[in-house]
Amino acid sequence: MRRALTRIALAGSVALSALTVSTPWMLFPGIGHAAKAPAALEQQRQSYLKAREALDKGQLEEYRKLRTQLKDYPLNIYLDFHAELDDIMALSGSKALKALDKFEHSPLHASARHRYLVQAGADKRWQDFLAISPELPRATELQCYFYRAKLGQGETQVAWDGARQLWLYGRSRPKECDPLFNAWSKAGHRTQELIWSRMMLAFDAGQSGLLQYLGRKVTQHQSQAKLLQAVYKDPNRLRHMNQFDGDAPIYSDIVSAGLKRLARKDLRQAVRLYVKYEKAGRFSDFQGRQLNRYLVRRALIVEDEGLRDHIDTMLPLLKADDLTERRLRWAIAEQNDADIRRFLPLLSDEGRNDARWRYWHLRVNGRDDAMLEALSKERNFYGFWAAAELGVAPNLAHVPTQSQAQMQARLADDEALARVSELLALDKLVDARIEWSQMLARHNKQMRAQYGVYAQEQGWDALAVEASIQARLWNDMEMRFPYAAxxxxxxxxxxxxxxxxxxxxxxxxxxxxYPYATSxxxxxxxxxxxxxxxxxxxxxxxxxxxxxxxxxxxxxxxxxxxxxxxxxxxxxxxxxxxxxxxxxxxxxxxxxxxxxxxxxxxxxxxxxxxxxxxxxxxxxxxxxxxxxxxxxxxxxxxxxxxxxxxxxx
Structure with a gap:
């Protein structure tokens, strides 16, 4: 066994797992100082902490001695993870797959798997990589390794399709992608059309360096590529419409991208030019609608008085609730009830049924007792207002989640739940929450609710709140709104x-x-x-x-x-x-x-x-x-x- 000195932080833990809240029993009264554990369990906890310390210091003989004392202690998996990870990294893919099985259904599995894939990819051990990840991973860096592995295994079409998808992106990609892109390009798959498509993506993303780099790769449409870069530097060039009067769709791409960029500097000029180009038939229906929506949205954000008529003309055509809601707020800011009445009907049925807009309907159209009474029964900001308006008590509508004996019995054998309990007892709240979140994700809504009931009974308030969210227990006011801390x-x-x-x-x-919440x-x-x-x-x-x-x-x-x-x-x-x-x-x-x-x-x-x-x-x-x-x-x-x-x- 190699010296297990490398500490692998769980995703999200980083340096926080070493932190402890000074008085955790105030947040989790069912654990720690508030509840004395049986002597044998307390001894195991102390042995576990000493074993972790021995591992960190490289005292392997002391570690082995302590590890044999722990037997079935729930957190043994954490010790095995830190002790065995370096050895697992050196295994072949098939053997590593078996070694990783013991960490399945714990956050440790994803951490170890990611570490192995990064190492196998860097070492170009493609067979090992695919043994661990036969399907496409999520991380971009690992996706590039995945397609390089496919290429190494002779699955060229899969590799080229993946390279194309990864390459068509408006920003730079990780360096691990370069060998894949180079091979794909040498095979003749990086066409001029694809280069142009990526130039447009880079333009929209504001990546001038990438735009210039791609411009040097253009062999066709060189004049248009130079024109695109010129518009990026000075979008006011679009006022010279004769420079963009080619029949090719490529000119429409330049104008569309340029108008969006111009809108961030001179919105009214962008709208004026949009109208001119639109009348000249320079956009496809889809392109024109998307550009119009973009410009109207920007005009609504800044509430541009000079574009009010344009906005009000376009809103019925665009039929977009997000835009209509911005226009309604503008009318509210002006206390213009007529405009509120004018634009409320433009909302979709779903939008009009939202409590917010039913309130404003009542406000500008006069009292409607039936609508007011219906609104007062809802447990939200506007429902509570309606209750006050009627002089009745707000509707709490609390429905407690019932404990299901059969489901609760299954929790007694849940290894993940046992780990959560022990991590809380050791004040490792960050790791406990990660375990809890992944545990909930593995179960259906009904079981999540039962985990919430269990957490509630244990006094694990933050974990109970999370369970109420994942189980969508919107009517359980006690679980959702505990007296935590x-x-x-x-x-x-x-x-x-x-x-x-x-x-x-x-x-x-x-x-x-959650005491360790970090924005x-x-x-x-x-x-x-x-x-x-x-x-x-x-x-x-x-x-x-x-x-x-x-x-x-x-x-x-x-x-x-x-x-x-x-x-x-x-x-x-x-x-x-x-x-x-x-x-x-x-x-x-x-x-x-x-x-x-x-x-x-x-x-x-x-x-x-x-x-x-x-x-x-x-x-x-x-x-x-x-x-x-x-x-x-x-x-x-x-x-x-x-x-x-x-x-x-």
Whole structure:
């Protein structure tokens, strides 16, 4: 056995698997410090941790001694993974396939398989590669290896078809693809038509370097290739229509791509030129419609007053709900009820039936008791508004998920579930969640629901929430909206004199109560704080903050998030609509939106016209989640305060 010093992080774990939440039993009260394990099991846990440490240090004799003590311990598979992976890498494909079987139905299998394929591909061990991956892998790098392996095995047509598909892309491909592309090109399959197609893709993707590179490969249509590159540099050249009057479809391609690029610099000019080229019959029906849709969408995004007539003329022809909804929000921002009435019928039947647009139908067409009553029975932002309008209690419509004894009995023998339990007991929340997610994915909706019931019974709140989502248990309010990390939120509510259900609702929306949640922009933890915001808040409120990694600790994250929300409330005169929007999008953006609306809007109109769809949904979700928690507590608090309702935005 080779020294197993290489630590393979599970997908998504990265460096986080070494982290522990300082008080995990507050989030998972069924494990850890809150529940004493039998002495034998506790001894196994300690032996497991020592075995992992021995492996990391290369103390193989000590590791073997500890491994023999563990026998049927659920996490043995993790030890075997770290101990055997280097040896598996050196096996032939058929033997590696058998060796990997022991990791099947665990996240370790995909990690080991990927590692093997990368190594086999780099070593050009094509037979071994195909033994492990007889079907096309997902990763682009591995796809290139796959088709190179097919070529090496003599399946040239499969290889060439794959090369063509991979090559026709608007951006550069991994270097592992170069040998495949070179062989495909030398075989005469990289035609001038394909080069032109990729030039168009590179143009649309804004990849000037790739566009120039491909331009040097053109032997036919050289003048058009130069024209395309010239339009990329200066799309205003399109005003010289005589330069683009060839009959070949290639000229239409140049004009279409160029108008899209011009629209980002001078939208009105792009629309004027589009109309001219369209009248000249320069586009196919499909091309013209797609280009028209693109231009109308851009005009709606910026609400270009000079293009209003063009937009309003085109909307009935385009019949696209996403465009119509943007036009409706423009009308709402102007408080133009006539335009709202005008454009609502352009929505599809599905669009008109959405709670949002039924609300606006009621608002501009007058009270309709039947429609209002139907809306009030729905558990959403607009349904709760309708309930308030009728003076009735909002409809929680809670339907608890029933435990099914036969299905629950199957869980007792589930090795993956046993691993989840032990990982939680060892404070390895990241790895536990990865195991949980993959375990749920392997089962049907009914079994996912039973896993959710089990997690709920164990107090695994974040995992129960995930199960409720995967099982689509939309009516189980207890599973979907648990009192996770309750001591932290209760204390923060008291310390910062803020409604505890508001900060609970923010956390539920931000992280679904998963303490290691990390956004694409770097926000961390239960309340998804950016490190810079956390640092500043800690300084202002004299709170604990020990760097960005400490934000994964609820004991640090929740007070900081609550303090920051309190600060936003103070900044916006205790207006929760503005504070919640600022929590998501930043106070500087909220101030800009208020300046743009200039006091013309009521609260519902302001929320509806928030420019960012994410923030718009976020505000509505947080207000809805807050009311759900209040309804669970038999509270009947209003959706908005009198001040929030009375203010002009």
């Amino acid at each position: 309750d001591p932290f939120f209760t204390r923060a509510g008291k310390d910062f004199k803020v409604n505890v259900n508001e900060i609970r609702a923010i956390s539920r929306r931000e992280s679904a109560f 694409s922009v770097g926000a961390r933890g239960l309340m998804q704080l950016m490190p810079a915001t956390a640092k500043q808040t800690a300084k202002e409120f004299k709170l604990a903050f020990n760097g960005s990694r400490s934000l994964y600790d609820p004991a640090i994250n929740v007070p900081l998030g609550s303090a920051y929300y309190t600060k936003l409330l103070e900044q916006f005169d205790n207006n929760r609509v503005l504070a919640v929007a600022a929590y998501n999008a930043g106070p500087h953006r909220v101030k800009r939106w208020l300046k743009q609306s200039d006091g013309k809007l009521d609260v519902m109109s302001f929320i509806e016209t928030i420019p960012f769809s994410e923030t718009r949904s976020y505000v509505q979700a947080v207000f809805t989640y807050r009311q759900i928690y209040e309804l669970r507590q038999q509270q009947a608090l209003p959706q908005f305060s009198e001040t929030e309702l009375g203010r002009r935005y």
